[in-house]
Amino acid sequence: QQPVQSPQAVILREGEDAVINCSSSKALYSVHWYRQKHGEAPVFLMILLKGGEQMRHEKISASFNEKKQQSSLYLTASQLSYSGTYFCGTDSGGSNYKLTFGKGTLLTVNP
């Protein structure tokens, strides 16, 4: 079942913060976050595993609430390069580690 992402779109000025949420109705083993720019392939940002710690990559961090099957991506002091569509991919622990992706959140960072 496809995870639900919110918001669908957000517009920021450079330097502002944003939070993108991802929730699932199924128990999750891991949540993966990707950023995709127009016409390009998704780029891996980070993965959160069940029982794992909150992850951080530069000014981007994420959390995973296993009980609520929710994950949030936090973008701090956004940069122009952060613009793109953010997808969460959820893994319910099958043997092939396949992911189900949400519909995406379009983030636009303006100068």
Add this chain to the structure above:
Amino acid sequence: GAVVSQHPSRVICKSGTSVKIECRSLDFQATTMFWYRQFPKQSLMLMATSNEGSKATYEQGVEKDKFLINHASLTLSTLTVTSAHPEDSSFYICSARDAGGGYEQYFGPGTRLTVT
């Protein structure tokens, strides 16, 4: 590290012909590769999971006789769209898991298929 390539990046073909798309992991071995399809401004829809040396596992609603997948080695998987029709036009993306690494998937640059 963790680079995945796809070839071709763009292809235009006539209705009724077949097209082969290659996905290669360049600096790691991938026992599992995934094939996705993405329509404009939409999410990534998993088509099939490809395991080296075995038959691919297709998602519900994906015709396995139309989308032939072969994963002959630890670094190469191919997707062949047979008897292509205009409705098959889409962005096809592969991803790969590092057999010696973690759970993350690394995506190729994608192939834009246009069927005329």
